[in-house]
Amino acid sequence: MFGRIGRFSVNRPWLVVAMWVIAAIGLAILAPPLKSSTDQADFLPSHYESVRVSKLQEHAFPQQEKAAAILVYQRQDGGKLSEADKAAVVKATKGFQDEKYKTFKSVVTTPEAVSKDGEMALANIYSTKKDVYNEDTQKSVKDLRADRDGLLKGTALKVSVAGPAASALDSTESSGDTDAMIMMATLVLIIVLLGAIFRSPLIALMPVLMILVMFTMAQGLIATASDLFGLEADSSVSAILIVVLFGVGTDYMLFLLFRYREHLRQGQEPKGALIDATSRVGETIASAAGAVIVAFLALTLSTMGSMRAMGPSLAISVAVTLVAALTLVPAVFSLLGTKAFWPSKAWKQAPRNRLANGTGALISRRPGLIATVSACVLAALAVGAFGFKAEFDTDSSLPKDLESVQAMADLQKSFSAGESDPTLVYVQSDGGAKLDPAALSGFRKKLEGVEGVGEVSPAVPNPRGDVAQFSVVLKYRPASEKAISLVSGELRDTAHASAPQGSEVLVGGTTAVLSDIEDAVNHDYRLVFPVAGVAIMLILGLLLRSVVAPLYLMLAVGLGFAATLGSTVWLFQDIKGENGLLFMLPIVVYLFVVAIGTDYNILMVARLREEVGKGKSPAEAARLAVAQSAPTIGSAAIILAGTFGVLMLASNTMLQQMGFAVAFGILLTAFIMALLLVPTVTAMLGSKAWWPNHRFDSPHASGASGPGRAEEPDAADDTVRV
Structure with a gap:
């Protein structure tokens, strides 16, 4: 199947490229806008008590309203409010009322709204809109802020705006800047790293252009699906979508390009090499993407609406990336031919890779020692996970210099x-x-x-x-x-x-x-984790035709998950002094580290199976598999970790935590788990790793090679043949 897909894409490149461009433009024009919600109550199912209260309140007290925003009056010198100041508060509040902002029904204060210490007075703003988070109400807050200097002129007062609508406005504006920064930083990072790996400006730029097409497609499909099925995306989805598409998309391209370059080095014609590369790595890419997709779709079982919306959104983006990796990427490089590698000549001859060969040889000689040390490092980091404290106040993740955050603190x-x-x-x-x-x-x-x-x-x-x-x-x-x-x-x-x-x-x-959100999240821990884990194990079992290998792979990844969470706890709670970590961080880390990190385990174990199938002994197979796969796994992990690590540049602590956790988890998965722990455990288990497949029980002596240097492994021969 993957051979037929490769032949079609390589032999009809202009048609494939045109189809992608037309589809992307069409979706960008026709797709509805992507809805977003920042109200945590929107994400709970109706049977929770707090949601039932909201419905009862609407029925029994329809005249009762909750303030959309709060005006916080203080003296500029921080002193107590005088009688003249209190009169100025009343006058300014009436002035705001008289401005007739688009969605503000009333702006009111009372004598009782002065604090007991006499240093602060409040005024409540009530909206004509039931949804205080909507764009019109945010615009009204922005207009009010623009008018306040004029209304307070000649007084000793200053006023800040807090409350839901003000927080939503500040969050939206902060998020907009963050998305642009993350997009730019991710683009620069990928271009620089790809350029360093291939020493070619075209290969550095072309994947970025293709991923931008995928991003447009994914956004359009997500918006359409959200509109059809009534999903609301959490406000952080767009930032996560950027790094998922660029990180995973680059990974899959690397898997294909490394194998393409290998076939070119063997003397094949460019089109034939590209078709063979697509045919050989297609199953691996599809299996890796399938693991990620089912893990994300497991979020649809969540009781939290934000997670249910995030799951399909990210699954759609990975599915788009998968299709592009098997069609758009081969088509584009079919048009470029070997010019894609210009000016580098490295595609003509395989360089020696002493580090990968040395690592493979060490693993072959000391599998027990390497496995023990690797497991101990992960276990030591995992200890920190016992100190995890969940933070359910998402407003606490906003930058402390935002006006609404400072006003609420005051x-x-x-x-x-x-x-x-x-x-x-x-x-x-x-x-x-x-x-x-x-x-x-x-x-x-x-x-x-x-x-x-x-x-x-x-x-x-x-x-x-x-x-x-x-x-x-x-x-x-x-x-x-x-x-x-x-x-x-x-x-x-x-x-x-x-x-x-x-x-x-x-x-x-x-x-x-x-x-109630805490209760819902605890429910999700008990349901989503096992479902995602079982689904990924089934995919691994189908790919490897084994029962044992998926079991120890998932145990290893589970240990990596605990190590990732523990490291994040130590950094943000113990070192930075945060009150806690984002309540849904364990689910996000579990899905990203387990699902995306499984890509590297798939590459490694499939290569191990391939070498054993050629008649190599378990130790020799481990040596060759590590020597052959290390460059691809290392390159892909650095790029993927870098794209998630870019989130640490955000001012939102929620995104910082997510960026560090996933980036660090990917590095642990690639360099400790996939390159050290998995091959050593597989070597020690021998033929038991592939049970009940008895094809690998007895290695043929004629195919074995000695424990010396690897058989001239191609540094680019890093993807697996399945």
Whole structure:
């Protein structure tokens, strides 16, 4: 099959290139815009309590609104507000109201909105839009910020804007700059590394141009799929999509180009060499891509909408990359011929690779020692994973210099920690009867007795009297670990147990949403990890026709996952002092390191199987496989790790954590696992590694070679023949 695909692409290059360009342009023009959401509550399924609270609130208190943004007034010198300052706050707030911003229904303040220390006053902004994260509301925040200097002129005040709409605006603007920076840094990195590997400007530039076509295709397909199936992408998907396409796309091109160059060195004509290269590495690339795709699709089992949206998006991008690697890449290099390698002459003769040969020889002589040392290094790094703490406040990942982040930090200094965003408790009668005020008063006292609760407002009944609302101010910051533990534990337990007779109690609000997200993520850990692991093992089993090899490969990658997470914990929590790591980081690391890192294990084990199939002893096969595969695995891993490592340049700590974790995990997978641990374990297991395939049980003496130097391995002969 892959031979037929190669012949079609190589013999009809202009047709293939035209089809790709037309499809990319068509999707760019016709595809709907990609929707995005930054509201964490949007990503929870409807059965969670915090989501049920939102629906109850809409039904019982339709007139009640949550502020889209908050104006935080302070004196410029940091002192207490005078009576004149308080009057200026009222006047400025009325001025903002009179400006009639597009989506702002009202801007209001009250005398009670002054902090107890007298240093701060607040005003709430209410939107005409139910979705406070929409673009029009963000534009209104931007316009208000532009007008504030004029409205505060002649006063001693300054005002900052915090709240959901302001955070969304700052996040969007920060993300836009980040995406552009990541795209540029990734392009420069790939061009420089490809140029250094092949010493050819055309090979350095052509993959980048092809990946840009793939990126356009993938974005159009993702937007179309999102529109058809109602998915909302998380705001960080675009940055991740860039590095996935460029990293994985470059990997697959390297697999093909190295084998193409090998056939050229053997004297084949360019078109024939390209067809043979596509035929030989097609199954390997397809298997590697298949492992990545099924791992990403496992995210559709997640209870988190953000992960369910990310999974198909990334799976689509890898599928586009796979098709391009087998069609577009051969077509383009068919048109270029050997001119693609100009001005380098290295494609004519294979250089010696002393480092790869030396590593292979060492592995052949001391497999037990190398396996032990490799496993110990990974195990030592994995110890850090026990200190992992999940951070569920995604706003905490935003740069600290953003206005909305600074304003919220200032607000929480003058007001009690939970006052800016209280937890909401609702009591609803079962049959629609009116609630008993005395029972509600007793329920309130029960809530006030919970350790960690600051204040509980009196019951506020709805017009029908069958639902009552309590605002519960916690002593902790709403998104903190203590607040989440309190709401998910004692507060909810007490509220449910103390429900007045004939009523149901529901606990909601931001802290409750984060508590439910924590529960959803723990569910995903228990479901997504095993499903993705089993799916990848099945692909490995089909490729290798073995039961044993996939088992120890997945055990090795699992150890690599733990080592990656442990290293990230040590860097960001212990060294940089972060409160915790992004709550979904373990899932992202697991999928990227296990799935993408499996590419290198596939290359290595398939090469080992090939050498054993030629009659080599297990030790000799390991030596030759490492000597032959090290240059490709090393080059591909450095480029892939570099593209993910670019995320560390972002100001968003979530992307920094993700960039380091995946980049470091890829390097561990390539250089310790694929090049050291996997070949040594395979050599020690011998024919047992391929059970129940008995084809490799008895190596033929005539095909074996001594333990000396490798049989002139081609530094480019690094892809596997399967």
